[in-house]
Amino acid sequence: MxxxxxxxxxxxxxxxxxxxxxxxxxxxxxxxxxxxxxxxxxxxxxxxxxxxxxxxxxxxxxxxxxxxxxxxxxxxxxxxxxxxxxxxxxxxxLKQRDVCEIYDIRAALEGPACERFAQLASEDDMASLMQAHAQLCKAASQSDSDGIFRAKTAFYQALFSGSDCAISQVLVSSLNTRAEVLRRMSIARKHRCLQILTEFEPIVEAAQKRDGAAMKASCIAHLEAAKAAALEQLSIVERENTAHDSKRPNKSG
Amino acid sequence: MxxxxxxxxxxxxxxxxxxxxxxxxxxxxxxxxxxxxxxxxxxxxxxxxxxxxxxxxxxxxxxxxxxxxxxxxxxxxxxxxxxxxxxxxxxxxLKQRDVCEIYDIRAALEGPACERFAQLASEDDMASLMQAHAQLCKAASQSDSDGIFRAKTAFYQALFSGSDCAISQVLVSSLNTRAEVLRRMSIARKHRCLQILTEFEPIVEAAQKRDGAAMKASCIAHLEAAKAAALEQLSIVERENTAHDSKRPNKSG
DNA sequence: ATGTCTAATATTGTCAGGCAATCTTTGCGG
DNA sequence: CCGCAAAGATTGCCTGACAATATTAGACAT
Known part of the structure; x- marks a missing residue:
């Protein structure tokens, strides 16, 4: 404070x-x-x-x-x-159910956005997505979690912009803000950085081929992995808080 | 004012x-x-x-x-x-694209909620849904558009409550608020009232059978019809505004 | 020691008044 | 007609105050 x-x-x-x-x-x-x-x-x-x-x-x-x-x-x-x-x-x-729901909603919104992107995106939109992906690769290779975070934000902006899904973008952004603590914590782990790289590769390849179904499927696969990582972080945080609470009896009561 | x-x-x-x-x-x-x-x-x-x-x-x-x-x-x-x-x-x-997106997002959120409802809903949840449906039938038979509106609100509350989708409920509620002008206008038309009745029947039947896939499909069909009605209202409003504007040259400019 | 009640304290909700910053409109001069 | 400056309107923000509500502390009874 x-x-x-x-x-x-x-x-x-x-x-x-x-x-x-x-x-x-x-x-x-x-x-x-x-x-x-x-x-x-x-x-x-x-x-x-x-x-x-x-x-x-x-x-x-x-x-x-x-x-x-x-x-x-x-x-x-x-x-x-x-x-x-x-x-x-x-x-x-955030409760466990909140985290699950947030990621399920993201899948429900990002999936269709991928399909639209593959159909509608201009060459500029595609270039923006590729640039964001390049930044993501660079940041991940350096285990720069802030950089990863920024690159993902840019990636999603390009995705929603190129698919003309402005309302979905606002909603997803708001959900991401709620889950941001957990997202930052999981991205900060080295092995998760490498996983993210692996997960984004097929998304980007499908985008380039303008294969909406494949892009959607890869995006959803990434979100499943991100959900699992966030839930794991939540468990860790809750365990810390339980340990913390037992060291200070009834102070927060 | x-x-x-x-x-x-x-x-x-x-x-x-x-x-x-x-x-x-x-x-x-x-x-x-x-x-x-x-x-x-x-x-x-x-x-x-x-x-x-x-x-x-x-x-x-x-x-x-x-x-x-x-x-x-x-x-x-x-x-x-x-x-x-x-x-x-x-x-x-609201622009046309906004309206389209709002209804597509609703489908993406309400569909899965229907599936969960069919799986998870308690007897109390199911009773709440049926009660809301009864109110809807009563209001529609009387062409009471305010009553229809209230019954639909109660119906969706029961749906999201019984499916434990609190975040989706908040998002859908917020989207509905944005589209509320158009929703109220289309519900106020007599033939739309009767259509709504027809569209909710299969949703409720599927819920009772706990058939999540059928409930989802019926819910989405309802939303497609609602989207079309809202888009039609938007066209009417926009035509009115255009006529309005040409009667008052450059006053709002 | 514990429970209950009252008074004191802390905090939120709201109002009123004021001024700075910014934008829009108006009026004047070229 | 156009450009510019001044006036006016409105928003952004601050200060101070008081009412309403919730919480805490202290006193007293059991």
């Missing part, structure tokens, strides 16, 4: 230099507060079950209460925290 | 009288503001494209700006409105 640092005054406006069309997208303070808290949650600096006290958060983030409350609304909408009126917020915990 | 009325002072706390376990669930003002605005949007009193001005809304709703802003965050998270920093909010419009 002490590690939630004050925010830097980064320049807010960004311009789309890649085309003649200039769009300005300023970043509000509430968005930055949201991002800071989200990061603290996925990095487990605010672990599941932590009670969030507004006044304390305001002090540590250096922002006013209304701004914080709007950011908490955003976290709540993504189910990263749970709020009960008049009682406050706690960081949400 | 003038029709967004001041809120009544309904008692906030409700207790679960049905069991020995008493849970108190107070309803906050921001939740009530959210609900009021959501209702105004789905009833088209705040039509797509409407600019939402905070000060005006505060005046009409009789609430303070921070409370309104928190409610707007909720509407934003459900994509009912779109906000651009420093420019404000507009009520979101």
């Amino acid at each position: 002490n590690e939630v640092s004050h925010m830097t005054t980064v320049a807010a406006a960004t311009a789309d230099i890649g085309s003649l069309f200039v769009t300005r997208q300023s970043v509000t303070l509430r968005q930055r507060v949201y991002e800071k808290l989200r990061q603290a949650i996925v990095e487990r600096r605010l672990p599941p079950g932590t009670k969030l006290v507004e006044r304390d958060l305001c002090e540590q983030l250096g922002v006013s209460r209304p701004s914080l409350r709007e950011a908490l609304r955003h976290l709540e909408s993504e189910k990263l925290i749970e709020m009960v009126p008049h009682k406050g917020s706690v960081v949400a915990a | 003038n029709e967004v009325s001041h809120m009544t002072t309904v008692a906030a706390a409700t207790a679960d009288i049905g069991s020995l376990f008493v849970t108190r669930q107070s309803v906050t003002l921001r939740q009530r503001v959210y609900e009021k605005l959501r209702q105004a949007i789905v009833e088209r009193r705040l039509p797509p494209g409407t600019k939402l001005v905070e000060r005006d809304l505060c005046e009409q709703l009789g609430v303070s700006r921070p409370s309104l802003r928190e409610a707007l965050r909720h509407l934003e998270s459900e994509k009912l409105i779109e906000m651009v920093p420093h420019k404000g909010s507009v009520v979101a419009a």
